[in-house]
Amino acid sequence: MTTLQTPEATTETRVDRRSFLRVTAIAGGGILLGSYIKFGETAEAFAAGTAAAETAIGNFIRITPDGIVTIIAKNPEIGQGVKTMLPMLIADELDVDWKNVRIEQAPLDTTKFQGQSAGGSTATPTNWEPMRRVGAAARAMLVAAAAQQLGVPEAELETASGVVRHRASRKEVKYGELVGKAATLTAPDLATVKLKDPKDFKIIGTRVTGVDVKDIVRGQAKFGIDMVLPGMLYASYVKCPVFGGKAVKANLDEIKSQPGIKHAFIVDQAGQGGLMGLLSGVAVVGDNWWLVQQARRKLDVTWDEGATASQSSEGFASQAAALSKQAPHQNLRKDGDFDGAMKSAAKTAEGAYFYPFIAHAPLEPQNTTALFKDGKIEIWSPTQTPAGGRGIVQSALELKPEDITIHISRSGGGFGRRLSNDYMVEAAAIAKQIPGVPVKLLWTREDDITHDPYRPAGFHYFSGGTDASGKLVAWRDHFVTFGSDGRPVSSAALGGTEFPARFIPNFVIDQSLIPLGVPTGPLRAPGSNGIAFAVQSFIDELAHAAGKDPVQFRLELLANEQPAPAQAAQPAGAPGGGRGGPPPAGFDGKRMAGVLQMVAERSGWGKQNLPKGTGMGVAFHFSHRGYFAEVVQATVSKDGAVKVDKVWVVGDIGAQIINPSNAENQVQGAVLDGIAEALGQEITIDKGRAVQQNFNAYPLLRMRQAPPVDVAFKVTEFPVTGLGEPALPPVVPALCNAIFMATGKRIRSLPLSKQDLKWG
Amino acid sequence: MAVSFKVNGKAVSVDVSEDMPLLWVLRDVLDMKGTKYGCGIAQCGACTVHVDGNPTRSCQRRVASVAGMNVTTIEGLSSDGTHPVQRAWEELDVPQCGYCQAGQLMSAAALLASKPNPSDADIDQAMNGNICRCATYLRIRQAIHRAAQMPATVGSGKSNR
Numbered sequence: 001m002t003t004l005q006t007p008e009a010t011t012e013t014r015v016d017r018r019s020f021l022r023v024t025a026i027a028g029g030g031i032l033l034g035s036y037i038k039f040g041e042t043a044e045a046f047a048a049g050t051a052a053a054e055t056a057i058g059n060f061i062r063i064t065p066d067g068i069v070t071i072i073a074k075n076p077e078i079g080q081g082v083k084t085m086l087p088m089l090i091a092d093e094l095d096v097d098w099k100n101v102r103i104e105q106a107p108l109d110t111t112k113f114q115g116q117s118a119g120g121s122t123a124t125p126t127n128w129e130p131m132r133r134v135g136a137a138a139r140a141m142l143v144a145a146a147a148q149q150l151g152v153p154e155a156e157l158e159t160a161s162g163v164v165r166h167r168a169s170r171k172e173v174k175y176g177e178l179v180g181k182a183a184t185l186t187a188p189d190l191a192t193v194k195l196k197d198p199k200d201f202k203i204i205g206t207r208v209t210g211v212d213v214k215d216i217v218r219g220q221a222k223f224g225i226d227m228v229l230p231g232m233l234y235a236s237y238v239k240c241p242v243f244g245g246k247a248v249k250a251n252l253d254e255i256k257s258q259p260g261i262k263h264a265f266i267v268d269q270a271g272q273g274g275l276m277g278l279l280s281g282v283a284v285v286g287d288n289w290w291l292v293q294q295a296r297r298k299l300d301v302t303w304d305e306g307a308t309a310s311q312s313s314e315g316f317a318s319q320a321a322a323l324s325k326q327a328p329h330q331n332l333r334k335d336g337d338f339d340g341a342m343k344s345a346a347k348t349a350e351g352a353y354f355y356p357f358i359a360h361a362p363l364e365p366q367n368t369t370a371l372f373k374d375g376k377i378e379i380w381s382p383t384q385t386p387a388g389g390r391g392i393v394q395s396a397l398e399l400k401p402e403d404i405t406i407h408i409s410r411s412g413g414g415f416g417r418r419l420s421n422d423y424m425v426e427a428a429a430i431a432k433q434i435p436g437v438p439v440k441l442l443w444t445r446e447d448d449i450t451h452d453p454y455r456p457a458g459f460h461y462f463s464g465g466t467d468a469s470g471k472l473v474a475w476r477d478h479f480v481t482f483g484s485d486g487r488p489v490s491s492a493a494l495g496g497t498e499f500p501a502r503f504i505p506n507f508v509i510d511q512s513l514i515p516l517g518v519p520t521g522p523l524r525a526p527g528s529n530g531i532a533f534a535v536q537s538f539i540d541e542l543a544h545a546a547g548k549d550p551v552q553f554r555l556e557l558l559a560n561e562q563p564a565p566a567q568a569a570q571p572a573g574a575p576g577g578g579r580g581g582p583p584p585a586g587f588d589g590k591r592m593a594g595v596l597q598m599v600a601e602r603s604g605w606g607k608q609n610l611p612k613g614t615g616m617g618v619a620f621h622f623s624h625r626g627y628f629a630e631v632v633q634a635t636v637s638k639d640g641a642v643k644v645d646k647v648w649v650v651g652d653i654g655a656q657i658i659n660p661s662n663a664e665n666q667v668q669g670a671v672l673d674g675i676a677e678a679l680g681q682e683i684t685i686d687k688g689r690a691v692q693q694n695f696n697a698y699p700l701l702r703m704r705q706a707p708p709v710d711v712a713f714k715v716t717e718f719p720v721t722g723l724g725e726p727a728l729p730p731v732v733p734a735l736c737n738a739i740f741m742a743t744g745k746r747i748r749s750l751p752l753s754k755q756d757l758k759w760g
Numbered sequence: 761m762a763v764s765f766k767v768n769g770k771a772v773s774v775d776v777s778e779d780m781p782l783l784w785v786l787r788d789v790l791d792m793k794g795t796k797y798g799c800g801i802a803q804c805g806a807c808t809v810h811v812d813g814n815p816t817r818s819c820q821r822r823v824a825s826v827a828g829m830n831v832t833t834i835e836g837l838s839s840d841g842t843h844p845v846q847r848a849w850e851e852l853d854v855p856q857c858g859y860c861q862a863g864q865l866m867s868a869a870a871l872l873a874s875k876p877n878p879s880d881a882d883i884d885q886a887m888n889g890n891i892c893r894c895a896t897y898l899r900i901r902q903a904i905h906r907a908a909q910m911p912a913t914v915g916s917g918k919s920n921r
């Protein structure tokens with residue numbers, strides 16, 4: 001094996017901006033093209049997993065002599081379409097026909113791939129160019145090889161459908177016939193390789209069906225839960241109903257005597273990850289999962305419930321109410337003179353807003369299969385962040401990273417839930433107790449809903465005022481959230497840059513914290529999914545107080561953008577939310593005004609004569625680099641039942657919609673997800689545990705509740721950004737604002753199922 | 761005890777507790793993984809199969825109760841994946857995560873078998889027990905209408921019921 005390598009040092013700091021291909025000739029006359037990876041890769045390692053007979057190009061691309069192109073999908077697929085989207089980027093630049101492309105899911109391999117995670121709508125913005133560059137570089141090498149073979153200049157060659165063609169002579173060489181020659185060439189510089197003009201895209205921008213859809217409709221797609229290994233046992237892991245509680249003792253002998261049960265033991269808390277790491281619990285392991293559940297019913301555990309047993313939703317609400325009347329713990333931002341502006345305001349309003357804890361509830365319950373053997377562990381897991389899982393497994397089991405292999409299973413939904421790898425480390429810890437025997441841990445739905453990293457509840461105490469012209473001049477939000485020592489818990493931060501910061505001259509955000517023993521974490525559009533409800537609802541209150549049309553009031557507010565003051569004075573934006581901050585990364589009022597105007601036009605805003613009980617509401621929100629404005633029409637019956645009639649959505653996620661089929665599906669799904677959250681979802685904490693346990697108490701949206709969702713994209717010249725999250729937040733306040741128009745009742749607390757909406 | 765029944769036209773006999781739900785017999789005894797577990801209390805429909813043609817939540821169906829009956833799962837909805845609902849789902853790119861879709865397809869196929877040209881209200885009625893956490897409901901609705909317009913082809917699986 002010969003390794004040809006560009007002479008430049010591939011140091012970690014340089015390669016982010018300027019990456020190089022590594023070319024390796026391998027047995028069989030093929031080549032491997034290294035990628036834009038930034039550290040520690042070896043060509044030998046790439047080759048190790050490749051069959052000798054196969055001609056290969058790169059970590060991402062393999063081409064066999066028969067012309068079949070295999071593209072490696074590096075990121076976890078959780079339903080967001082990334083297993084289709086990233087390979088589309090490579091295939092288009094490589095200039096092959098999509099129907100001839102095969103897709104393969106990569107395992108976790110940080111020596112080959114960057115950013116193997118699903119979260120924060122980041123896959124598109126971080127891979128849009130790098131993936132195209134990989135495809136373009138491979139194409140360039142094939143063109144160079146063809147030039148040598150045909151004895152013509154590269155400039156006289158063109159490519160299409162996996163063929164290099166000499167324009168003048170019409171001579172053609174198939175890609176599969178060129179890989180041997182390409183192996184002898186130096187690879188081009190990824191940073192300067194020529195990309196297609198977007199007008200020449202053949203795959204990007206077309207409606208591409210998900211790569212696993214054929215298998216899904218035949219019941220052949222394999223999710224994490226479907227993993228089977230020879231001799232595999234099945235496990236349940238029972239944790240204390242109170243978060244963080246410890247198993248003191250259990251009737252393990254009785255459990256072990258139950259039919260089909262092979263093992264029962266207590267596992268102690270270990271390693272990193274806090275409440276989303278390995279917690280104390282009881283493992284029950286047996287021949288099949290149903291038998292394990294039968295035994296579990298007889299399990300009797302003495303728990304040390306710990307301090308969280310004293311916490312409750314009711315207690316949080318009274319603490320928040322008390323804190324709202326006190327001086328805040330912290331000030332996050334202060335612009336102008338809020339008190340003075342309120343005194344001279346023509347109209348003022350106040351509103352206390354609340355949103356509850358909610359659970360992720362992906363439909364595939366948490367699971368992981370693990371095999372511990374000879375001091376090493378192999379794991380098959382539906383995870384959004386396999387690298388995060390490896391870290392937790394490493395710390396809890398005291399293993400070296402190289403002794404942990406993680407295969408990324410297709411996930412039956414993610415929504416942020418599988419950014420936590422608690423179930424992965426539990427499976428690993430159980431497997432370690434039974435060396436040489438594969439174990440599949442599967443949670444019950446009840447395990448899932450009662451041990452979720454919940455979207456944190458939040459309380460916003462607003463006051464604001466408009467001047468005589470109806471302009472919004474004063475705004476204060478005393479945000480009461482969860483945390484301690486000045487630091488909010490995961491996904492409970494607001495940040496001083498969150499809209500409408502920079503748009504109102506006299507502006508204050510204060511924060512107070514309630515200590516929390518309940519785990520929290522990012523749920524689809526983290527932070528934003530609650531903040532948008534509160535902020536866009538209170539803006540609506542102020543619009544009505546000022547006697548202005550809600551769209552017009554918002555457009556005037558967006559026109560009032562002030563340049564960002566010195567950044568040093570402002571705390572960083574909320575982690576994970578991708579919100580706030582000034583352009584270019586942050587909020588650009590003009591882009592938002594664009595989508596707001598467009599959605600007003602598409603929905604016929606202000607032109608409809610709706611009967612009493614039916615209303616239209618509007619809202620917008622910026623998150624994860626995406627601009628979304630949405631209008632909801634809803635009808636409330638006299639006895640208070642809410643029906644969403646229709647939703648109109650306009651989004652601006654930049655210059656290109658990569659896969660319109662999936663893009664529409666994601667937006668419709670996100671909008672309906674938001675409606676479900678608003679209608680009936682709440683996790684109540686009582687005595688330190690979650691009250692709701694399954695879908696009978698925690699309602700997901702159903703067919704009958706799903707309104708039509710009109711989706712349009714405003715294509716702009718801005719960078720291409722992601723879509724998993726930003727369509728969700730605006731629908732919640734748009735629905736609540738519609739209910740106000742329908743009934744005159746202002747919704748300041750969710751879910752709607754707990755509000756009295758009777759009218760007339 | 762041994763329970764005998766047919767799955768996708770093939771006779772099977774399983775020696776399990778008669779209380780074991782059909783879902784877990786299918787998944788963990790017969791190793792047919794197309795039928796999914798979502799809630800275990802017949803709230804989500806991910807485990808929907810046909811028992812003698814009727815859509816059934818297999819998580820709540822004791823295996824003993826299907827003795828001598830014909831069970832059809834997603835794997836046997838058609839012999840070659842060309843049941844109209846399968847074709848329509850593929851054509852409209854319905855799934856996101858895809859986990860619930862076996863149950864959705866089984867409910868939709870049963871609806872079309874009893875109502876070849878369902879209205880939106882019929883679809884609401886028949887599909888309301890199937891949760892899609894990704895909320896692909898609008899495409900499911902569209903795909904059922906599309907499937908209703910398609911001729912059944914060879915392999916559309918009706919003989920399995």
